[in-house]
Amino acid sequence: MTSPQPETETHEVTLSRDEQWAVHAHLASIVDEALENDETPPTWALDLFDAVEDGDGTTVLTGSQARRLSDAMTSYVDCEESPDRDVIHGSNVVNRLEDCLESEPTQ
Incomplete structure (x- = not known):
């Protein structure tokens, strides 16, 4: 007999078009x-890219x-080379993600 797989916690994150663009x-x-360095792009980045692109405003x-x-977005907004508009929208994304992580997950 096998044990049931534990359910994965999920969070619905609603992003504005500008916030989606900063993440994108x-x-x-x-x-x-990674590609420029002849490396395989990190799976986590590709998975997040797909999740944000498929989300149509709300990303699970x-x-x-x-x-x-x-x-990743905290590092991006802390980088002096990041465009000001991305810093503003990226900071909003970080705040929204932190709020989601502090709240109860949806199943």
Whole structure:
């Protein structure tokens, strides 16, 4: 007899078009950098890219994806080279993700 798989916590994150663009731009840069270095892009970045692109405004992320995206966007908004508009929208994304991670997950 096998044990049932534990349900994965998920979080619905609603992003504006500008917030989606900031996430898209940063994830694309991670993928592009890996390709330029003849490396395989990180799976987590590709998975997040797909999740955000498929979300149509509302993106469903696992807890680990939400934490990973929060960490990635925090690094992006803290980078002096990030465009000001991306810093504003990226900061909103980080705040929204932190709020989701602090609240009860949906199943």
